[in-house]
Amino acid sequence: xxxxxxxxxxxxQGILSIAAVIDLAALHCGLTIHQTEVHGMSQRGGAVQSHLxxxxxxxxxxLITEGTADIILSVEPLEALRYLHFLSPGxxxxxxxxxxxxxxxxxxxxLIEAELLRTGSPVLVDAAALARxxxxxxxxxxVMLGATAPFLxxxxxxxxxxxxxxxxxxxxxxxxxxxxxxxxxxxxSQQSIQQTVL
Amino acid sequence: MKKHLLLGAEAVAAGALDxxxxxxxxxxxxxxTEITEYIQKSPEAAGRGMHTTWSANEKTAFEAALGMSYAGxxxxxxxxxxxxxxxxxxxxxxxxxxVNGGVVLAVADDPSMHSSxxxxxxxxYGRFAMVPVIEPASQQELYEATIRAFDLSESLQLxxxxxxxxxxxxxxxxxxxxxxxxENPLHAEYAPERFVLMPQNARRQYEGLLGKQKTLxxxxxxxxxxxxxxxxxxxxxxxxxxxxxxxxxxxxxxxDLDISVLKIGQYxxxxxxxxxxxxxxxxxxxxxxxxxxxxxLLRGWFxxxxxxxxxxxALPRTGELSTGLLAEALGAKLPAPAQGSGIVVNRPPELCxxxxxRDLFEALNRVMEGFDNHHVFSDIGCYxxxxxxxxxxxxxxxxxxxxxxxxxxxxxxxxxxxxxVIGDSTFTHSGMTGLLDAVNDRSPLTVIIADNDTTAMTxxxxxxxxxxxxxxxxxxxxxxxxxxxxxxxxxxxxxENMAVLRQEIAYDGLSVVLAQRECIETAARKKRRAGxxxxxx
Ligand SMILES: Cc1ncc(C[n+]2csc(CCOP(=O)(O)OP(=O)(O)O)c2C)c(N)n1
Numbered sequence: 001x002x003x004x005x006x007x008x009x010x011x012x013q014g015i016l017s018i019a020a021v022i023d024l025a026a027l028h029c030g031l032t033i034h035q036t037e038v039h040g041m042s043q044r045g046g047a048v049q050s051h052l053x054x055x056x057x058x059x060x061x062x063l064i065t066e067g068t069a070d071i072i073l074s075v076e077p078l079e080a081l082r083y084l085h086f087l088s089p090g091x092x093x094x095x096x097x098x099x100x101x102x103x104x105x106x107x108x109x110x111l112i113e114a115e116l117l118r119t120g121s122p123v124l125v126d127a128a129a130l131a132r133x134x135x136x137x138x139x140x141x142x143v144m145l146g147a148t149a150p151f152l153x154x155x156x157x158x159x160x161x162x163x164x165x166x167x168x169x170x171x172x173x174x175x176x177x178x179x180x181x182x183x184x185x186x187x188x189s190q191q192s193i194q195q196t197v198l
Numbered sequence: 199m200k201k202h203l204l205l206g207a208e209a210v211a212a213g214a215l216d217x218x219x220x221x222x223x224x225x226x227x228x229x230x231t232e233i234t235e236y237i238q239k240s241p242e243a244a245g246r247g248m249h250t251t252w253s254a255n256e257k258t259a260f261e262a263a264l265g266m267s268y269a270g271x272x273x274x275x276x277x278x279x280x281x282x283x284x285x286x287x288x289x290x291x292x293x294x295x296x297v298n299g300g301v302v303l304a305v306a307d308d309p310s311m312h313s314s315x316x317x318x319x320x321x322x323y324g325r326f327a328m329v330p331v332i333e334p335a336s337q338q339e340l341y342e343a344t345i346r347a348f349d350l351s352e353s354l355q356l357x358x359x360x361x362x363x364x365x366x367x368x369x370x371x372x373x374x375x376x377x378x379x380x381e382n383p384l385h386a387e388y389a390p391e392r393f394v395l396m397p398q399n400a401r402r403q404y405e406g407l408l409g410k411q412k413t414l415x416x417x418x419x420x421x422x423x424x425x426x427x428x429x430x431x432x433x434x435x436x437x438x439x440x441x442x443x444x445x446x447x448x449x450x451x452x453x454d455l456d457i458s459v460l461k462i463g464q465y466x467x468x469x470x471x472x473x474x475x476x477x478x479x480x481x482x483x484x485x486x487x488x489x490x491x492x493x494x495l496l497r498g499w500f501x502x503x504x505x506x507x508x509x510x511x512a513l514p515r516t517g518e519l520s521t522g523l524l525a526e527a528l529g530a531k532l533p534a535p536a537q538g539s540g541i542v543v544n545r546p547p548e549l550c551x552x553x554x555x556r557d558l559f560e561a562l563n564r565v566m567e568g569f570d571n572h573h574v575f576s577d578i579g580c581y582x583x584x585x586x587x588x589x590x591x592x593x594x595x596x597x598x599x600x601x602x603x604x605x606x607x608x609x610x611x612x613x614x615x616x617x618x619v620i621g622d623s624t625f626t627h628s629g630m631t632g633l634l635d636a637v638n639d640r641s642p643l644t645v646i647i648a649d650n651d652t653t654a655m656t657x658x659x660x661x662x663x664x665x666x667x668x669x670x671x672x673x674x675x676x677x678x679x680x681x682x683x684x685x686x687x688x689x690x691x692x693x694e695n696m697a698v699l700r701q702e703i704a705y706d707g708l709s710v711v712l713a714q715r716e717c718i719e720t721a722a723r724k725k726r727r728a729g730x731x732x733x734x735x
Contacts, residue, residue, distance in 0.1 A: 010545065023203050023370060033203065036369040040228030040313030044583065046547035061448040062369040065521045067536035078542060085538035105543045115539045
C-alpha cells in the first residue's frame with residue numbers, strides 16, 4: 001500500500017494541522033510516513049502545501065512526483081487547482097469551496113468549479129458552513145480532513161485519535177469541536193459519494 | 199522502540215541533545231529555525247539548564263559556541279545558509295584554532311530560494327575551511343549523524359559542518375532515539391599556541407589542519423555509514439549527494455532502472471569509492487542538491503565526457519532536484535506530464551491584516567510622494583513585503599543590515615532624501631554598526647526602525663532589543679536625543695506620523711524614527727497562552 005496526498009491551502013488555514021493528524025494516525029497504524037511542510041515567507045497568506053506519503057514499505061523521497069498524487073485535499077478551491085499537475089489519472093480532489101481572495105486576478109468561482117469538475121468526481125465541500133455548525137470556522141481544516149477520510153488508507157478511529165492527540169493540550173472543548181467538525185465533513189462526503197453512485 | 203515524528207531540523211536538535219551538548223547558539227532563519235526551537239521547548243534543555251536563548255546574529259552565535267568548546271563542553275551552532283556568510287570569519291578561523299569540546303555547525307541551505315535571497319551551497323564553506331562536512335539524506339540519518347558529528351569533532355579537534363536543505367529540514371518522518379550521553383565537564387586549558395592566531399601560531403596550526411586532510415578523506419571512506427555503494431549491473435551510475443540519494447533510489451524503484459548508486463553523505467569525497475563507481479559505469483550522473491561543486495571537480499578542465507549533471511544540462515543548473523528530474527536524466531520513460539490548470543494565478547505572501555508595518559508604509563508612502571526621489575532602502579523581514587503591491591514602499595533588500603549602510607552610501611553620493619526602513623531584529627543583528635558609521639560621518643539619513651517587538655518573519659522569536667532599549671542603543675551610538683522620535687503605527691495616528699516623518703526627513707542630519715507596535719501574531723499568541731494557562735489552573 002502506498003498513498004500520495006497533497007494538502008493545500010492558504011497560509012494560516014491550518015494545513016499543517018491536517019498533515020499532523022494524518023501523520024499521527026499513520027504512525028499508530030504502524031505505517032511509514034514522509035511529510036514535507038512549508039515554513040517561512042509563504043506562511044504570510046501565501047500558497048502553502050504539504051506532500052504526504054504513507055506506505056507499508058520504505059519511502060525514499062518525501063516529494064510526490066508529478067502525476068502520482070492519489071488525493072488533493074485543499075482548504076481553498078484555487079489552491080486545489082494549483083497542484084492539478086500532481087494528480088494521478090485516477091486521483092481525486094476533495095476541496096472546500098470558500099475562496100480566499102487576497103491577490104489580483106482571482107478567477108471567477110464558476111471557472112474554478114468547471115476546472116474542478118473536469119477531474120472526474122471531486123468532492124466539493126462548504127467547509128465553512130459545516131465548521132460554523134461545529135462551533136468555529138477555525139475547524140474548516142478538520143471538516144476537510146473528515147471529507148477526505150473515506151478515501152484515505154487510514155480508518156476513522158485512528159484519525160480521530162490523531163485529532164485528540166494533536167488538540168489534547170488545548171483542552172477538551174477544542175478536541176470535541178474538532179472531532180465534531182471531522183464527523184460533519186465525513187458525513188457530507190459519504191452522502192455525496194452515495195449520490196454519485198445512485 | 200518509540201518512533202518520534204520529527205522534522206529534519208528537529209532530528210538534528212534531538213541528535214544534539216542526545217550527544218550531550220551544553221548549549222545551542224543560533225540566530226533564526228528559514229529553514230534552520232526549528233533546530234533551536236525544538237531544543238528550547240525540550241524537557242532536556244530545561245532539566246539540564248542548557249544555554250538555548252537566541253544570539254544577536256550568527257557570528258556572535260558561532261563565537262559563543264567556540265567559547266563553550268574552549269571550556270571543554272559540546273555546543274551546537276545553527277543558522278541558515280546566508281547566516282554563515284555572517285559567521286564565516288569565526289567559522290573559518292575556528293578550523294585553524296581547532297576545538298576542545300565538540301562543535302557542530304548545522305547549516306540549512308535553501309535551494310530554489312523558498313525563503314531566501316540566494317541558493318548558495320554551504321558545502322563550499324566546508325571545503326573552504328577544510329573541515330568534515332556531513333550531509334545526511336533522511337531524518338533518522340540526520341539524528342544519528344549529528345551524534346557522530348560530535349564524536350568526529352572531538353576526535354579530530356575540528357568543527358564539523360552539518361548541511362541540510364529545505365526539503366529535509368522541513369519534512370517529517372519517524373525517528374528512533376538512542377540513549378542520552380552526559381555532558382562534558384567544565385575543562386578549560388590554557389592553549390595560547392592554538393587560540394592566539396598570531397602569524398607564528400596560525401602558520402603552525404594551518405600546517406596541522408592540512409596534515410589532517412588525509413585522515414578526513416579516510417574517514418569519509420570505509421568507516422562512514424553515510425557513504426556507500428548500492429551496486430547495479432547497468433552502464434549508468436549516479437553519484438548521489440545528500441538528499442539526491444532519495445530521488446535516485448525512488449527513480450531506481452519507480453522506473454526499474456538498473457543503475458549503480460554511490461550515496462555520499464560525508465565529505466571530503468572518498469576517492470576510492472568514486473573510482474569504484476567510475477570503474478563500474480560508462481556514464482555517471484552527478485546529482486547535488488545545490489551547486490555542482492563535485493561535478494566541477496570531477497570534470498576538471500578537460501571536461502570528462504562521461505560525466506553528466508547540472509553543467510551539461512542533463513539536470514537544471516539551478517533549483518531543487520526531484521525524482522522526476524533524475525529519472526529523466528537517467529533516460530527513464532516518464533508518463534506524459536499531467537495537465538495543470540490554466541486559470542491559476544500566483545498567490546504571493548502579504549502583510550497580515552492589521553499589521554503595524556502596513557500603517558507605517560501608508561504614512562511613509564504619502565510622505566515620499568512629495569519628493570522627486572522616492573528611493574527607500576530596506577532590509578529583510580516581514581516589512582520586506584512592503585515591496586509588493588499595494589505598497590511598493592521599499593526598493594532594496596540585499597542582506598541583513600544593508601538598509602542603513604546602503605542608504606548612507608547613497609547619501610554620500612548625494613541622494614536626497616536618504617531614507618531606510620529596518621526591523622528591530624535586523625537592526626540588532628547588523629544595523630547598529632552601520633548606524634555608528636552614519637553618526638561618525640554625520641550622514642543626512644533617516645533611519646526608520648520598524649519595531650514590532652519580535653522577529654516576525656521567522657515565526658516570532660525574541661528580538662535582541664526592542665522598545666526603549668532601541669532608543670538607548672541609538673542614543674548610546676551617538677544619535678542626538680532630539681532626533682530620535684517614536685511613532686505608533688496605527689491608522690488613527692496617520693497624520694501625526696506623517697508629520698514626524700516629514701520633519702525628520704527634512705532635517706539635514708541623522709535621525710532615527712522608532713515605529714513601535716507589537717506584531718499582531720505575537721500579541722495573539724501571548725493572549726492564547728495566557729488564556730490556556732488560566733484554563734489549566
Ligand atoms: C544573515 C541572515 N540571517 C537570518 C536571516 C533570516 N531572516 C530573514 S528576516 C528575519 C527576521 C527579521 O526580523 P525583524 O527585523 O524584526 O523584522 P520583522 O520580520 O519582525 O518585521 C530573519 C531572521 C537572513 N535572511 N539573513
